[in-house]
Amino acid sequence: MLKTKLATLSIVFPLLTACGGNALQVKSEHVSDEKIAEIIANIESFYPDADKELKQHILEVAVKSIDDMVFIEGGSFMMGDFRTPCIYKSLDNLTWTPDAKCWSGANARKTGALNLHKVTLSSYSLSRYETTYYEFDAFRLINNLNVLDYEMRVVKYPSSYHSYDNRPTPIQKWQEAKNYCLWVAKLTDLPFDLPTEAQWEFAARNRGQKIYYATNDGFIRYQGGSLENEYGYHIDYKAEEINFDNDVREVGLLPPNPLGLYDMTGNASELVNDWFSKEYYKQSPELNPKGPDEGTKKIYRDVGGSRRFVTNRGVFEDQPEYYPLYGFRCAIQLIDPI
Structure with missing residues (x-):
């Protein structure tokens, strides 16, 4: 049975978008480090003002979409x-x-x-x-929309927010x-x-x-x-x-x-x-x-x-x-x- 994160990923590609602690990281068995660097460059170009956490979320979704x-x-x-x-x-x-x-x-x-x-x-x-949900959340958040089931996941029961992810x-x-x-x-x-x-x-x-x-x-x-x-x-x-x-x-x-x-x-x-x-x-x-x-x-x-x-x-x-x-x-x- 699959674990909650689904993808079985083993190789880590840390790629810097700036210096030091601003590195974005993602795991992949199939996507090359060159392709991951290209995706990161696209994210930085399209969404320069997004916070690092959301950029990381988008990166994980993009790479996983290829892996899957x-x-x-x-x-x-x-x-x-x-x-x-x-x-x-x-x-x-x-x-x-x-x-x-x-x-x-x-x-x-x-x-x-x-x-x-x-x-x-x-x-x-x-x-x-x-x-x-996890994948669609990234799409909605970068487009300034609330995640789906916002009232349930964010307002009433924030501790169960990630139970919807998969x-x-x-x-x-x-x-x-x-x-x-x-x-x-x-x-x-x-x-x-x-x-x-x-x-x-x-x-x-x-x-x-x-x-x-x-x-x-x-x-x-x-x-x-x-x-x-x-x-x-x-x-x-x-x-x-x-x-x-x-x-x-x-x-x-x-x-x-x-x-x-x-x-x-x-x-x-x-x-x-x-x-x-x-x-x-x-x-x-x-x-x-x-x-x-x-x-x-x-x-x-x-x-x-x-x-x-x-x-x-x-x-x-x-x-x-x-x-x-x-x-x-x-x-x-x-x-x-x-």
Whole structure:
């Protein structure tokens, strides 16, 4: 199980922004000292008047954003509702076969996901974790905004302020998620952005395999659940078998999918870059689709509910408040590993 700071980082690069005690330090296994120096120079250039503590916070977020990237080799797959078995014992343990002929549920019809279509993607990188409070705090603070849940974290219970650090940050408006990824791009000089819907699904399905859940084995096992064996007995899941939780929790606590991506099924639902259109799957280009050119609503994935299938599409509109239901993760739009 991951520790609360998540990244397992070992090499320390102390880099001076001035003399003596003004050194900023960050740990990284993968980001070169030259790249870290470049990020520090960007921080000093963009935010010369920020205090050292906030600069350090921003530096840690920028470097960790690179460290957390998982390279996803491109390829082709059939995107959309690839159908489910019509007869099954449990929705939690579905296995696809060529005989699977039934729609996955009402979501597929309502959102257009039933229109199966071929997609070919170039390679890209995707964050192994959903964006956290700690990361989003830096973005808000440098833009002179209060951290989220300010009343709870700062006014009422300041001693528990950091207990939120590794929870997925909630989002009220899609543009906030977009702006955050572009802000990290500005800090790092790398093309961070939200993933496209196709990129998200390809990665969640372990490069497009016909699996129903983006867990370590394609099934879901939760606390208090059980599986019916061949003799008709229900066997409770063991603690070490649990790979899914309906509640929002710290990121990275349960096993990742085979690509090393955490919480692609479970935790917060995730905003992606695309506009929503129910008809888009009928007209989507095969190569690197990016969604409609315009629209009024956005797409989110990992849609909650009793059938949390990886092919489900959600339709997002800006919310009146910051609900923990919605979060996001960033991608890097480069065809080579970082």
